[in-house]
Amino acid sequence: MSILIDENTKLLIQGVGKDGSFQALRMLEYGTNIVSAVHPGKEGKKFENKIPYFSSVNEAIKKTNANVGVIFVPAPFAKDAIIEQIDSGLELIVCITEGIPIHDMVQIKAYLINKNTRLLGPNCPGIITPESKTKVGIIPGNIVKPGNIGVVSRSGTLTYEAISQLVQNGFGQSTCVGIGGDPINGTSFVDILKLFEEDKKTKAIVLIGEIGGNKEQEAANFIKTHLSKPVIATIAGHTAPEGKRMGHAGAIVTGESGLASAKNKALSDAGVHVVESPAYIGKKVSEVLT
Amino acid sequence: MNLHEYQSKQLLSDYNIPTPNGYVISSLELVKKYIAEFENSAVIKAQVHTGGRGKAGGVKMVTSEIEAYNFAENLLGKNLVTHQTGSKGIKVNQILIEEASKIEREIYLSIIIDNTVSSPVIITSIEGGMDIEDVSKLMPEKIKTTICSPLLGISNYKIRQICKDLEIPENLKNEFSQIVLSLYKLFIKNDCTLIEINPLVITKDEKIIALDAKINIDDDAVFRHPSLKKLEDKSQMSPLEALTNKYDLSYVKLEKGKVGCMVNGAGLAMATMDLTKWAGAEPANFLDIGGSANEEKIIAAFKIIIEDKDVEIILVNLFAGIARADVVATGIVKASKETSSKIPLVVVMRGTNSEEGLSILNNSNLDIISASDLEHAAIILKEKISGGK
Numbered sequence: 001m002s003i004l005i006d007e008n009t010k011l012l013i014q015g016v017g018k019d020g021s022f023q024a025l026r027m028l029e030y031g032t033n034i035v036s037a038v039h040p041g042k043e044g045k046k047f048e049n050k051i052p053y054f055s056s057v058n059e060a061i062k063k064t065n066a067n068v069g070v071i072f073v074p075a076p077f078a079k080d081a082i083i084e085q086i087d088s089g090l091e092l093i094v095c096i097t098e099g100i101p102i103h104d105m106v107q108i109k110a111y112l113i114n115k116n117t118r119l120l121g122p123n124c125p126g127i128i129t130p131e132s133k134t135k136v137g138i139i140p141g142n143i144v145k146p147g148n149i150g151v152v153s154r155s156g157t158l159t160y161e162a163i164s165q166l167v168q169n170g171f172g173q174s175t176c177v178g179i180g181g182d183p184i185n186g187t188s189f190v191d192i193l194k195l196f197e198e199d200k201k202t203k204a205i206v207l208i209g210e211i212g213g214n215k216e217q218e219a220a221n222f223i224k225t226h227l228s229k230p231v232i233a234t235i236a237g238h239t240a241p242e243g244k245r246m247g248h249a250g251a252i253v254t255g256e257s258g259l260a261s262a263k264n265k266a267l268s269d270a271g272v273h274v275v276e277s278p279a280y281i282g283k284k285v286s287e288v289l290t
Numbered sequence: 291m292n293l294h295e296y297q298s299k300q301l302l303s304d305y306n307i308p309t310p311n312g313y314v315i316s317s318l319e320l321v322k323k324y325i326a327e328f329e330n331s332a333v334i335k336a337q338v339h340t341g342g343r344g345k346a347g348g349v350k351m352v353t354s355e356i357e358a359y360n361f362a363e364n365l366l367g368k369n370l371v372t373h374q375t376g377s378k379g380i381k382v383n384q385i386l387i388e389e390a391s392k393i394e395r396e397i398y399l400s401i402i403i404d405n406t407v408s409s410p411v412i413i414t415s416i417e418g419g420m421d422i423e424d425v426s427k428l429m430p431e432k433i434k435t436t437i438c439s440p441l442l443g444i445s446n447y448k449i450r451q452i453c454k455d456l457e458i459p460e461n462l463k464n465e466f467s468q469i470v471l472s473l474y475k476l477f478i479k480n481d482c483t484l485i486e487i488n489p490l491v492i493t494k495d496e497k498i499i500a501l502d503a504k505i506n507i508d509d510d511a512v513f514r515h516p517s518l519k520k521l522e523d524k525s526q527m528s529p530l531e532a533l534t535n536k537y538d539l540s541y542v543k544l545e546k547g548k549v550g551c552m553v554n555g556a557g558l559a560m561a562t563m564d565l566t567k568w569a570g571a572e573p574a575n576f577l578d579i580g581g582s583a584n585e586e587k588i589i590a591a592f593k594i595i596i597e598d599k600d601v602e603i604i605l606v607n608l609f610a611g612i613a614r615a616d617v618v619a620t621g622i623v624k625a626s627k628e629t630s631s632k633i634p635l636v637v638v639m640r641g642t643n644s645e646e647g648l649s650i651l652n653n654s655n656l657d658i659i660s661a662s663d664l665e666h667a668a669i670i671l672k673e674k675i676s677g678g679k
Contacts, residue, residue, distance in 0.1 A: 076513055101511035102403055103481050109408040110440040125611075140611050140641060155557020156581075157609045161664065164609075164640065168663075181556060183405040210557055213405055236560035239544070239567045240576065247540040247556025247578040249510075250405070260564075277568055278561045279664035 001201035002129040002175040003150070003192070004092060004120075005068060007033075009134050012066035012090070014038040014057065014081050015097075016047060020072030023096070023138050024051075030141035031133030036060035057088045070126065070136050071095040078122065079104035086117050094136045095121035095186070102249070105184040112186065119186025123249070125156035125178035131201075139163075139176060147172015149285065150196040152189060153208035154181055154215075154248070158236060158278055162206050165282030171289075174202040181248030183212070189219035197227055204230045204289055206281060207272070211237030212250045214257040220266035231272045232284050235260045238276075291507045294337045296386045297521045298503035301480070302487075305472040308499045312388030318362055321387065325358040328389045334358060336365050337384040339526040342372035348382070351390060358387070383525055391499055396489035397456055398422055399470070401477045404437070410477060412436040412444070412470070414452055418489035444474050465498055480518060481511035530597060537590040540578040543598060547574030549671065550595035550604040550633070552622075554579050554613050562607045565664055569671040574601045583613050588621025589628065596631055603674055605667065606637045608647070615639050615647030623654045632657070636674065638667045 011032055013024050016039040024047060028034060034051050038060050042053040054060035057069065069090045073081040078097040085093045086108075100122050112119060120127065126137010131146040143160055145167050153159040159178050166173060177192050179185060189207065196202045205227075209216040216235065223231055237246060237253075238260040245252040253259055268274050275284045293301070296314040303309055313324050314337065325332055336348035343349055348370045352358040362385055369379030396418030404411040415433045417425050426433055434455045438444045449467045458466045469490075477485050484506040491501050512519050524532065534541040540556065549566045553559035556578045563573035575598065579591050595604060608618055622635070634657040639647045651658050659674075661667035 075510060099510045101481055101514075102483060102508050103478065103511065106403060106408055106410070106440045138611060143641070153557070155555060155560075157553075157555025157611065158557035158561055160609045160611060160641065161558060161561070165663070184403075184408045208557070210560060234561075236557050236564060239563040239573055240560055241542065241544060244542045244576075246542060246560055246576050251556060251560065277565050277664070277668075279565055279668060 001199050002131060003195040003199050003202070004127050004175060004177065005129050005134045005136055007132040007134065009033060009068050009136070010035045010064065010066045011136055012036045012038065012057065012060050012064070012069045014069060014071050014085065015073035016042070017072065017074070021047070023072065026138070026141065027135055030135050032135055035064040035066050057084045061088055061090070066090070068092045068094070068136060071097055073097060075099040075101070079108060082108050082119065083111065086111065086115055086119070090117055093117060093119045093186070094124070094126050095119065096124065096126060096137055097121075098123040100182070102184060105182065109184055109186070118191075120177070121180040121185060123182045124180030124185070125159060127175060127177050129175045130173055137178070139178070143167065144176065145172035147174065148201060148203035149173050150199065150202040150205045151176040152192040152196070152205065153178050154210050154250070155208060155236065158208050161278050162208055162281050166206070166285060169282035169286045171282070171285055174199060181250055183250035189215050190222045193219060193222055193227060197229060202229065204232065204285065206285065207231055207233040208278065209233065209235045209263055210248070210251050211235070211240050211246065211260050211263075212248075212252045212254070212258045216263040217257055217266045220270040220272065223267075223272060224270040230288050232275065232281060232288060233267050233272045234275045234278045234281060235263045236278065291509055291512055291518070291522055292339045293505045293507065293521055294339070294384070294523060295335060295503055296337055296384070298505040299500065301476060301505060302500055302503055305476045307469050307472050308497065309503070310388040310391055310499055310501065312386055314384050314386050316366070316384045318359065318366060321359050321362045322355060324387045325352070325355050328387075330354050331390040332358060333388045333390055334361050334365070335386045335388070336370050336382045337386055338370055338380045338382055339523065340370070340372050340374045340380050342374055343370070346370055346372035348372070380526060391491060391501060392494040393491045394494045395492040397491070398425070398488050399473070399490045400484065400486040400488070401473060401482070402484050407437055409440055410438045410474070412438065412452065412474070414456055416456055418491070422488065438474065443478075444471065462492065462496060462498060469498060480515060481508045482506065483508050530594060533590060533594055537587050538580065539587065539591055539594065540576070540580070541594055542576040544573055544575055546600055547572040548600055548602045548675075550574045550598065550601040551607070552577055552579060552591055552595060552604060553607045554581065554583065554609065558607060558609060562605060565668050566605060566671060569668040569675070571671060571675045574598050579613070579618070581611065581613055583618060585617055585621040585624065588618050589625040592622060592625035593629060596629060596633060601633060603671070604633055604635045605671065606635055606639070607664070607667065608639045608641070608644070610639070610641030610644060614642050615644040616650060619647035619650035623650060623656065626654075626656050634658070634674070636661060636667055636670050638662070638664060
C-alpha cells in the first residue's frame with residue numbers, strides 16, 4: 001500500500017522541453033509507467049521511441065487511459081495546462097513548475113472547488129512510492145527505499161535530506177510527498193496526513209515544515225484530533241529574519257504564526273516529536289519506533 | 291517589484307482614482323516653479339523603495355519657497371536612512387512635490403492576497419493615516435476585512451458594507467464605491483500583490499483623494515506587463531542585490547554572521563542556517579543556488595558570499611538532484627582561485643555526481659574539510675569556531 005500513486009498509476013506528462021524530458025527519462029529509469037505526453041508541435045511522434053505525443057490532454061487520456069498528470073510547462077503557460085488537466089477529469093495532477101503568478105493560483109484554487117481532481121504543488125518535487133517503483137516528479141529514485149514511513153514536506157532538497165537519514169537509520173518509506181513552497185497550493189499537510197492515517201502500510205510520518213503561513217498549525221490541530229500514528233517533525237527557518245522572503249515564495253515571516261518557534265510549539269502541543277534541526281530526524285524516528 | 295509613490299499614483303489616475311496635483315522632479319531648479327504654482331503650500335516627498343519615510347524625515351509639509359528649497363536640497367542626491375534600510379540608507383534620486391490638501395477625514399484602504407483564504411481581501415479602517423500595524427495592535431476592532439471572490443470579483447452588497455463601516459457620507463457614497471471598484475480592477479488587471487492607500491482622505495470641500503499610494507507587483511507576473519516592467523528603478527538596488535538579481539540567485543544577508551552558507555534548495559538553505567546557529571555560530575546569509583546551477587552562477591554565488599567581510603568560514607551543503615555536484619565543485623575551485631580567497635570551507639556533498647565533486651575539491655589546494663552529513667558538519671563547525679578563538 002501507499003498513497004496517491006502505485007503500480008496502477010498511468011502517467012501523462014505535459015511540457016516535455018529541456019527539464020521535462022530530462023525528468024521523464026529519470027521517471028522511466030525508475031520504473032514509472034508513463035503512457036502519454038502532451039507537447040505542442042510534437043503530436044504523432046514518440047518520446048524515446050515509445051511514448052506517444054498528443055496535441056491535447058483529452059485526446060491523450062482517450063487513447064492511453066492516463067489517470068495521473070504531471071506538469072513541467074513553463075510558468076507563463078502553466079495555468080492553462082492545469083485548467084486543461086482539471087477539465088479532463090484526471091484524479092491527480094502534480095505541478096512541478098516554479099514561479100506561477102499568484103493571481104493564477106488564486107483562480108485555479110477557486111476553480112478546483114467541487115471538482116474531483118487533486119492538485120499537488122505547484123513548485124513541488126512531486127511524489128515517490130518506492131515499493132511499486134513509481135515516481136511522479138523529480139525526487140531522486142536512488143535515495144529512497146521501500147518501507148513504512150510516510151514523508152511530507154514543503155521543501156524539495158529537505159525532503160531528500162530526511163529520506164537519506166531515514167535510510168541511514170534503516171527505515172524505508174511508504175510514500176514521500178512534496179506539497180511545494182508556494183503560499184497558495186493545491187494540497188495541504190492536512191490532506192496528506194489524512195491519506196497517511198488511512199494507509200495501512202504507513203506506520204509513522206515525518207513532517208517537514210518551514211516558516212511562513214499557518215499550514216503547520218493546521219496540521220497540528222488535525223494531528224491532535226484525528227491522527228493515531230506517531231509524527232516526527234522539524235521546521236526550517238529558525239534563524240530567518242522577519243519580513244524577508246527565504247527563496248520559496250511562501251517562506252516569509254509576516255506575523256506571529258509564521259515563526260518557526262510558533263510552529264514548533266503548536267506541533268509539540270499536539271504530541272508531535274519535534275526535533276530542532278533536520279539533522280536529527282533519522283535518530284528521532286529510531287527512538288520513537290524502537 | 292515595488293513601484294515608487296509617483297508611479298503608483300499615475301496608475302491610480304489611469305483608473306480614475308483622484309490623486310493630488312503634483313510633479314516628480316530630480317533637479318532643484320524646478321522646486322521654485324512648482325512651489326509658486328501651489329501658492330507656497332505643498333508637500334515634498336522622497337521617492338525611495340523603503341517604508342518609514344515619514345518618520346525618517348523624507349516627507350515634509352512646506353509653506354514657503356525657501357523652506358521648500360532647503361528641504362529639497364537636503365533630500366535630492368542624498369541617502370535617506372529609515373528603520374528598514376540599514377545604516378547606509380537609500381539614495382533619493384527623485385522627489386514628489388504636491389499641492390497640499392485640506393483634510394477633513396483620513397481613511398485606510400488596501401487590497402492584498404490573503405493566502406489563508408486564497409483570495410483577494412480588501413482591508414479598511416476608519417483610522418487612516420496611522421501605520422496599520424499599530425492600529426491592529428492598539429484597536430484591532432477598527433480594522434475590517436472583506437473577502438472577494440476570485441471568480442466573481444467584489445459584490446455590491448460588500449461595497450455597501452464597506453461604506454457603512456467607514457461612515458462614508460451619503461453624498462459621497464457613489465464616488466467612494468466607484469473608487470473601490472476601480473481599485474479592485476487595477477489590482478486584478480496588473481497582477482498586484484499589494485495596493486495600499488494610507489490615507490485616502492475626504493477634504494474639507496468634500497473631495498476624495500488618495501494622498502499616498504503603495505503598489506507592489508508580483509515578480510512572477512511582470513513578464514505579462516511590459517509597461518510596468520519599464521517602471522522598475524534599478525538605482526534603488528544595492529550592488530549586491532543587483533548581482534543576485536542578474537544571476538537569479540536567492541540571497542538574504544544576515545547581520546554580523548560569520549558562517550557563509552551555499553546551499554541548493556530553499557528549505558535546505560534555511561535548515562543549514564539553523565544548523566550553523568545550533569553549532570554555536572551565526573549564519574551570514576541565506577543563499578539558494580537553485581536547481582540548475584551552472585559554473586558561472588556558482589562563481590557569482592561564491593563572490594557574493596565573500597563580499598561580506600564578516601564571513602570567516604563557508605559551509606557548502608549540496609544535495610544534488612537536478613544540480614550536479616561536480617559542476618558546483620568546479621565552480622567553487624574556480625571562484626576561489628579568481629578571488630584568491632583564503633576562507634576555509636566545510637563541505638557536505640551528496641546526490642548526483644557527488645563523488646566526482648568531492649574529488650575535484652579534495653584535489654584542489656583549497657582549505658577544505660568534507661563532512662559526511664549535516665550532523666557531522668555541525669560538529670566540524672563547532673570545532674573550527676571554538677578553535678579559532
